[in-house]
Amino acid sequence: MPFFMLIFRNLLRQRVRTLLTAFGISLGITTVIALGVVTDSLRATAQDILKAGGSDFAIAQSGSADITYSTVTEEQLQAVAAYDGVEHATGVLLAVSRLGSNPYFIQLGLDPSDLEYFQVPLLAGRHLAPDAPNEILLGQEAASQLDKKVGDTVELKDRTFTVVGTYRTGNTYEDGGGMLPLATVQEYERKQGLITLIYVKAKPGTDLDALTAQIKDDHPELATLRTLSDYADVDQGLQLMDAANLAISFLAVFIGGIGVMNTMVMSVMERTREFGILRAVGWRPRRVLAMVLGESILLCLIGAVIGSILAVFFTRLILVFPVVRSFLDPQYTPEVFLRGLVVGVAVALLGALYPAIRAVRLAPIQAIRYE
Amino acid sequence: MSRNRIVIDVQDVVKTYEERRIHALNGATLQVREGEFVAITGPSGCGKSTLLHLIAALDRPDSGRIIVNGVDLAQMRDLSLYRAHQVGLVFQLHNLLPTLSASANVQLPMYEAELSFWQRRTKAQQLLEAVGLGDRAGTPPTKLSGGERQRVAIARALANDPPILLADEPTGNLDSKAGQMVLELLRSIQEERGVTLVLVSHDLQIAAAAQRIVRMLDGRVVDEGEAPSAAAREAVEEER
Numbered sequence: 022m023p024f025f026m027l028i029f030r031n032l033l034r035q036r037v038r039t040l041l042t043a044f045g046i047s048l049g050i051t052t053v054i055a056l057g058v059v060t061d062s063l064r065a066t067a068q069d070i071l072k073a074g075g076s077d078f079a080i081a082q083s084g085s086a087d088i089t090y091s092t093v094t095e096e097q098l099q100a101v102a103a104y105d106g107v108e109h110a111t112g113v114l115l116a117v118s119r120l121g122s123n124p125y126f127i128q129l130g131l132d133p134s135d136l137e138y139f140q141v142p143l144l145a146g147r148h149l150a151p152d153a154p155n156e157i158l159l160g161q162e163a164a165s166q167l168d169k170k171v172g173d174t175v176e177l178k179d180r181t182f183t184v185v186g187t188y189r190t191g192n193t194y195e196d197g198g199g200m201l202p203l204a205t206v207q208e209y210e211r212k213q214g215l216i217t218l219i220y221v222k223a224k225p226g227t228d229l230d231a232l233t234a235q236i237k238d239d240h241p242e243l244a245t246l247r248t249l250s251d252y253a254d255v256d257q258g259l260q261l262m263d264a265a266n267l268a269i270s271f272l273a274v275f276i277g278g279i280g281v282m283n284t285m286v287m288s289v290m291e292r293t294r295e296f297g298i299l300r301a302v303g304w305r306p307r308r309v310l311a312m313v314l315g316e317s318i319l320l321c322l323i324g325a326v327i328g329s330i331l332a333v334f335f336t337r338l339i340l341v342f343p344v345v346r347s348f349l350d351p352q353y354t355p356e357v358f359l360r361g362l363v364v365g366v367a368v369a370l371l372g373a374l375y376p377a378i379r380a381v382r383l384a385p386i387q388a389i390r391y392e
Numbered sequence: 393m394s395r396n397r398i399v400i401d402v403q404d405v406v407k408t409y410e411e412r413r414i415h416a417l418n419g420a421t422l423q424v425r426e427g428e429f430v431a432i433t434g435p436s437g438c439g440k441s442t443l444l445h446l447i448a449a450l451d452r453p454d455s456g457r458i459i460v461n462g463v464d465l466a467q468m469r470d471l472s473l474y475r476a477h478q479v480g481l482v483f484q485l486h487n488l489l490p491t492l493s494a495s496a497n498v499q500l501p502m503y504e505a506e507l508s509f510w511q512r513r514t515k516a517q518q519l520l521e522a523v524g525l526g527d528r529a530g531t532p533p534t535k536l537s538g539g540e541r542q543r544v545a546i547a548r549a550l551a552n553d554p555p556i557l558l559a560d561e562p563t564g565n566l567d568s569k570a571g572q573m574v575l576e577l578l579r580s581i582q583e584e585r586g587v588t589l590v591l592v593s594h595d596l597q598i599a600a601a602a603q604r605i606v607r608m609l610d611g612r613v614v615d616e617g618e619a620p621s622a623a624a625r626e627a628v629e630e631e632r
Contacts, residue, residue, distance in 0.1 A: 022496045023509050034491055298487045301450055302501040302548065303476020385475075386450040389487065 028315040035288070042284040043323040046368055049273030050328025050361045051335065056269055057357035058336045060262045062349045067252050067259060069192040073129075074111060074139035076220035077229055080236065081255045083244040088256040089115050091217050097243065098219050101236060106227035109138040112216035114206045120177050120199075121167050123343055127198030128177070130206025130216075138222060141200065146171035146186030154205045157182040160196035161189040166343040175199075178209040193350045270360070274367045277324070281372025285317050289376040296380050297388025306381040313380050317373030318366060325365035329358055399556060399588050400424035400447055405456030407442055407611075412454075416442040418611035419456070426555075429582050429589045431602035439611040440592045444560050447590065448479050460556070476504040480549030480587075482578075484561035486541040488533040494520060494544045495529040501551040519547035523577060539570030546577060550585075557582065559591040563598055575601055 022030075032039045070088065071079050080101060081091035095112060102110035113131045120126035131139060133149035141148070141158065149156050157177070159169055164187045169175060173184045182201070189196055207213050223229060233245035244255050253260055289296070296309060336351045400423065407417040417439045424430050432440045445451050446458055449471040458465045460478060468474055475481070480501075488497045498516040507515065520526050523543040525536075533541050542562060549557055559578060563571030579601055582589040591602060599605050605617040 022492070022499060022512075024503060027492075027496075030491065294487075295489055298489065299500065300472065301448070301475060301481055301487070303472055303474075303504045303552070304500075305470065305472040305476075305504060308503060384451065386445050389450070389483070 024311075025315070028312060028319055031288075031312070031316050032319060038284060038287075039320060039323075042280055043320055043327060045280045046277045046321050046324030046365065047327035047331060049277040049368070050325050050365055051331040053266070053270050053273050053364050054329055054332035054357055054361040055336050056262075056266045057360050058332065058351050058353060059349065060259070060266055061352040061354055061357055063262060064249055064259055065350065065352050066193050066348055067249060067256070069194055070218075071246050071248075071252060073113070073190075073192055073195055074141070074220050075222065076111070076139075077223045078221050078233060078245055078247040080219040080221060080243050080245055081217070083242055083255065085255045086257055088252070089117060089217065091255060092212075093216050093219055093243065095214050095216060097240065098216060100240070101219050101221060101243075104232065104236065106223050106232040107221055108224045109135075109222045111135040111139050111220040111222075112203065113218050113220060114203055114210065114212060114215065115217040116206050116210050118178060120163075120175060123163070123166060125348065126163065126177075127194055127348070128206055129195065129198060129200045130203040130210075131200060132203045136200075139220065141188045141190060141195075144187045144189050146184070148186060149200065149202055150185070153185075154202055154208075155180060155182050156185045156202065158186045158188055158200040159184050160198055161187060162193075162196045162346060163199055166197075166346070180209065194348055197346065197348055270364055273364055274371060277321070277364075277368035278371035281317055281320065281368055282375060283372075284320070285313065285373050285376035286379070288316070289313060289380045292380075293383060293388050296383050297385050297390075300383065300385040301389060309381050310377050313377035314370065314373050317369040317377075321365040321369035321372075322362075324368075325362050328365070329361055332361070397426045398423050399426045399461055400590065401457075401459040402443065402447065403457040403459070405443070405446060405453045405458060407439070407446060407451070407453050415611055417446070417453070417456075420608070420611060420613055422606060422613050424588055424590055426588055427582075427586050429579065429601075429603045430591070430606055431599035431604070432590065432592045432606045432608060433594060433596060433599040434608035434614075436594060438608040440594075440608045441560050442611075443608070444558050444590065444592045447556075448481050448558050449474050450481075473504065476501055477552050478554055479556045479558050480551070480554040482542070482545050482549050482557070482559040482562045484564040486533065486538075486545040488541055488544055488548070490532060490534050493530045493532055494525060494536065494547075497533065497544055498547045498551055500548060505552050515551070516547070519550055520544070522550075522581075523547045537570070538566050539573055542566060542570070542574045543577060546574070546581070550581065553585075554587070556588045556590070559589065561593055562591065563593065563595070571598070 081088055082093055085091045098110055098112040101107060111131055113129050116128040117125050133151050136148045144161060149158060157175060169184050171184055171186060174181050175184060223232060233247065236243065236245055246252055299309060339345050402420055402422040405417050405420045408415050420439060420443050434440050446453050449465050495516045498519055499512045502512045517529055520529050523546055525540060525543055528536060563574050566574060575598060578589060581587065593599050606613055607615040
């Protein structure tokens with residue numbers, strides 16, 4: 022019998038205990054993976070925010086805790102637009118408020134004339150007209166959730182807006198929201214002359230590093246955002262998620278480790294005599310160690326597989342909520358499953374170390390006599 | 393290699409338990425030659441099983457030396473390898489793993505012999521055939537009779553072709569017919585393979601099958617009887 026099969030069969034001896042322990046481990050791994058999927062998805066959404074409208078980079082207020090709190094003036098927008106390397110700068114005011122069943126409907130206020138530069142592929146209807154304050158473009162996901170089409174109206178901030186077009190950019194936060202005239206959003210948000218972000222499209226051949234460095238030098242109150250690392254300077258949400266993920270991973274390892282240790286200690290104690298026999302027929306301590314650790318690792322791998330399946334299931338399940346669907350597109354990256362696997366193996370090693378050492382230290386003759 | 397070579401040399405071995413309150417061995421001394429069949433006998437508690445366990449390196453003596461094939465066990469770094477390759481052990485209780493098949497039980501010592509899975513399986517099958525259980529390879533010990541289990545245990549003891557076979561009351565838990573069969577098997581293995589066989593038994597009739605009988609009392613070897621003649625052994629067997 023191959024050594025692996027010996028390990029596998031040992032786990033099958035107490036099927037219910039093995040299954041319950043694996044399930045217990047899987048819950049921790051589910052949490053780690055699900056949280057990882059959500060964090061990665063939010064990161065992807067953040068990446069989308071930085072690259073909205075096909076821009077090369079975005080500009081926000083430096084040091085803001087959350088990107089929606091960023092405040093940039095239209096004068097600053099003009100100043101950025103005046104740089105040599107800038108082909109076009111679009112000012113966007115972000116607002117979040119309830120629309121229908123979605124309490125977090127994202128609104129992008131922008132000048133209708135900027136739509137020409139802000140790449141918004143229409144699915145139906147037309148772009149916002151100049152001097153038409155009560156028109157709205159709906160993203161495909163938002164239109165679907167609200168069951169609205171061109172010509173319908175929506176109630177937002179005690180106003181009635183006519184849907185003049187629907188679009189799909191492939192950008193989760195844009196497609197889950199709507200675009201309105203900048204002046205309208207500034208008015209109902211009481212932010213006249215203010216915007217949240219500046220989206221910059223650079224002229225072809227422009228050195229982006231040099232351009233962003235120049236803007237930062239000239240305007241230290243602004244932050245240029247090209248990467249997720251830059252994004253973290255103006256929004257601590259992702260960092261908080263990462264910190265929570267790390268903390269939960271440690272908790273999962275600790276709690277799972279205790280569970281595995283309990284199972285493995287029981288298993289080793291029950292099999293004291295067996296370990297004595299194995300040592301008596303010549304098994305070296307390291308083979309006994311390998312067997313106990315192998316059983317634990319296999320147990321945790323089963324837990325990791327169950328945990329991965331549950332994580333995919335739950336992260337798909339939360340998408341039934343429209344509000345989640347509007348800003349979250351689950352990202353199942355290999356890294357996030359690898360993280361679950363690492364947690365599983367860490368749980369296995371932590372939980373099996375003491376019982377394995379105990380098994381190795383048994384004196385053969387005492388173990389054989391053990392009743 | 394000389395047949396008169398001493399392969400097991402036990403020198404003045406002392407072994408105590410429970411903080412020296414119980415003296416299992418009190419200066420036991422024994423020499424066993426290569427290919428010899430020695431029976432150690434004596435009353436219950438005389439230390440015969442303790443002596444066998446020390447020779448098997450399942451435990452360590454408090455003092456004295458045990459030299460096997462010229463090597464002092466106290467100086468040996470890896471006693472696991474010694475147990476895997478130098479000695480084969482047969483216990484009174486067969487000590488087979490109940491969840492494994494007969495074949496898998498026989499293969500257990502072979503994990504330390506760097507044999508492939510197929511080599512282990514083939515060799516286990518050969519050994520089971522040698523003990524008359526070739527058709528029971530896939531059967532777990534729970535479905536074997538007492539005598540069959542002990543034969544599987546003997547096959548396991550031979551797994552890595554050890555030069556020394558140590559049997560601790562191998563017939564103690566068997567009825568006389570099964571016991572006789574196991575004894576015959578051990579003796580034929582000793583003769584055919586030329587292994588050194590040390591058998592512990594409180595039963596003099598069993599011990600009579602050996603070439604030399606060593607009697608122990610109070611943790612010491614007190615008497616070494618002449619090897620019974622073949623005729624005498626046959627007489628004992630007929631009597632059984």
